[in-house]
Amino acid sequence: MKNVLILEDDNANLGILAALLRSKDLNVFTATTALEALNIAQDQRWSVDLLVADVRLKGALSGPDAAVALAHRVPSVQILFVTGLPFNDWDEHDRMSLGLLPPDGVVLLEKPFFPATFENLVENLLMRATPLPEHLFSETTSPSLNPRAR
Numbered sequence: 001m002k003n004v005l006i007l008e009d010d011n012a013n014l015g016i017l018a019a020l021l022r023s024k025d026l027n028v029f030t031a032t033t034a035l036e037a038l039n040i041a042q043d044q045r046w047s048v049d050l051l052v053a054d055v056r057l058k059g060a061l062s063g064p065d066a067a068v069a070l071a072h073r074v075p076s077v078q079i080l081f082v083t084g085l086p087f088n089d090w091d092e093h094d095r096m097s098l099g100l101l102p103p104d105g106v107v108l109l110e111k112p113f114f115p116a117t118f119e120n121l122v123e124n125l126l127m128r129a130t131p132l133p134e135h136l137f138s139e140t141t142s143p144s145l146n147p148r149a150r
Contacts, residue, residue, distance in 0.1 A: 034061030064097035078125040084111040
């Protein structure tokens with residue numbers, strides 16, 4: 001079963017997105033701040049296959065900040081940004097953060113959107129989320145950095 005972490009500071013949107021994904025039999029974890037999302041992602045019992053994140057969040061860190069930190073821990077993670085903010089209106093720091101992410105694992109979906117559009121994107125991204133080959137990890141690799149150890 002695939003694991004999805006939703007990072008959204010609007011509780012109504014968070015509830016809708018989580019319900020849509022749970023109806024697809026996905027393990028869904030939710031967070032309202034980037035720090036909370038990163039704490040959830042540190043859990044050694046599972047690995048994040050997909051991060052669904054709003055761009056602008058309450059608190060010091062943004063969705064792109066959380067995505068960059070998570071991608072360093074789980075290189076195979078797919079990222080779906082859902083935002084009502086057009087890309088040209090993102091602040092410079094967040095636009096530059098995208099350059100630190102793998103281009104083939106990041107998708108932007110502007111709000112509002114149809115639920116079916118969201119579900120199709122999630123399904124497509126999860127099909128691309130594949131664990132890294134075992135030979136890339138040595139015995140000295142920290143379990144927190146090894147997605148297969150989760």
